Amino acid sequence: MPSAGRSRRCRLVFVPVIAASVFLSGCDLVETVAPFLVGNRVPTALGEIPPAYRDWTHAPSPAVAVWPYFEDPDGDSLTFIATTDDPEVLDVRVVDGFVEVDAIGSGVAMVTVTATDTRGSTARHTFESGDIGPGAPLRPPSYVPPPDPKVPIPSLQLLRGQSVEVDLxxxxxxxxxxxxxxxTSSSPDSVEVSVSDSTLTLEGVDLGWALVHVTATTPGGSTTQEFKVVVDPPMARSNSAPSFEGIHYRRVIPQGAWFSLDPSPYFADPEGDALTYTAERGSPVVIRGGERDILVPPGAVQIRVTSRGRIALTGTRPGFVRVRITATDPGGLPVNGGLIVEVTPPVRR
Incomplete structure (x- = not known):
């Protein structure tokens, strides 16, 4: 213990913890004088991003999830940019962690993805993309293909007692x-249907709704479309079905990764009504061409619609999956849209 009247001597002790603090031994004062500088660790590129091609007719161009292939040891957030070694073959951009690739010329090219942390350190990945095929082969003259559903038949509203003709x-x-x-009509008491040549006649018999199934047939086979008809009172407000604006890119994610999609930019309602959304596994993904349809390897995804109306998708098995998204207006009229998800093997660590 220091005696009264003697000057108090303080000893400086530097302790390298989270912050550099100066402790005055024998004094009551503790003062932080400078932040402790921790060295930044660079991001790490994980595994390999598999090639992503546009390789069959009418296949959406790929949008490749790149965030699962990078990791930052300090937990920093990463930003991504993408470039190509041949801009005459590929056009690339990054949107919400996906690299969207458009094949604007024939052939393939390399895409370089650069991840940058908050302090400017980087890591890089490359993958190959492009158009590797000329499309569906020519059909032999003797081959008559089954009908192809060119565009979906829209759901519609009928007033009780009203009839409408549709050119199929x-x-x-x-x-x-x-x-x-x-x-055929699932509820003839509400909606009656009849067909003459290519003209479908719908009659609103009574209040309610029905699913109408239309089957088109050629010597090559048959194709069926389904749409909903709602019968409202004669004085009801006019209502038209929402429309699907299309999703241009297929999403490419590794097994075990997930993302969420806001479906609202891809649908529109003529009356400006708010839409509700559901999602489920859709029809198989096929290559159309030649004398038969070729089924691509089927994958699997876990599908969930969140409380905010977003669609959360997790890749659970490698392959291709078509996700059917349905938007419904307050009057009960739906429209279906589709998203193709390609699940690639899990990221190697």
Whole structure:
């Protein structure tokens, strides 16, 4: 203990903890004089990003998830940029952690993805992309293909006692003189249907709704479309079904990774009504061409619609999955849209 009247001597002790603090031994004062500088560790590139091609007719161009292939040891957030070694073949950009790739020329090129942390340190990955095929092979002259659903038949509103005619030829692609049509109603008490040549007649019999199934047939096979008809009172507000604006890119994610999609930019409602969304596994993904349809390897995803209306998707098995998204307006009229997800093998660590 220092005696009264003697000057108090203080000893400086530097302790290298989270902050550099000066402790005055024998004094009551503790003062932080400078932040402790921790060296930045650079991000790490994990595994390999597999090639992503546009390799079959009508396949959406790839949007490749790149964030699962990078890791920052300090937990810093990463930003991404993408470039290509041949801008005459590929056009690339980064949107929400996905590299969107458009094949604007024939052939393939390399894409370089650079991840940058908050202090400017970087890591890089490359993958190959492009158009590796000329599209579907020519069909032999003797081959008559099954009808192709060119555009979906929209759901519609009928007022009780009203009838509407629909030209089915505009909704199926095929040799027109070889197309024949049939239609059924799931609830004839509400909606009656009849077909003459390519004209479908719908009659609103009573309040309610029905699912109408239209089957188009050629010597090459049959194709069916389904749409909903709602019958409202004669004085009801006019209502039109929402429309699907299309999703241009297929999402490419490794097994075990997940992302969420806001579906609202891809749908529109003529009356400006708010839409609700559901999502489920859709029809298989096929390559159309030649004398038969070729089924691509089926994958699996876990699908969940969040409380905010976003669609959360987790890749659970490598392969291709079509996700069917349905938007419904307050009047009960739905429209279906589609998203293709390609699940690649899990990231190697």
């Amino acid at each position: 030829g505009g909704y199926f692609e095929g040799y027109r003189h070889q197309l024949s049509f049939e239609a």
